Amino acid sequence: MLVLSRRAGESVVIGEDVTITVLEVRGDVIRIGIDAPRSVAVHRAELLEQLETVNREAASPSEDAVQSLSAALRSRPGNHAG
Known part of the structure; x- marks a missing residue:
């Protein structure tokens, strides 16, 4: 540095x-x-860190969210699975 x-x-x-x-x-x-130049990205470091954290959380849903989505898919009309 x-x-x-x-x-x-x-x-x-x-x-x-x-x-x-x-x-x-x-x-x-x-x-x-x-x-x-406009082609050069300029960002505040703390915003990039926050964006990275939010993206990581969005890519790894909680167990409750996965169960809720699974239940919603099973209860859809026309779903003949199990």
Whole structure:
């Protein structure tokens, strides 16, 4: 990991087309601006972690949900199984 010190108004350039600029430093909060092409995805890490958690939970339904779905399928009209 590259670690840099920057002051408000200073920038870091990544590759040829991504620029990160420190806009403001106020206590322990730093505002940054990111200038990147639309083809470059820029996301906050905590949102990606939350999305990953939600997707994992959705892909692994609870036992109650599986039993409920199974019962609903068995009770469908026209279902002649067991």
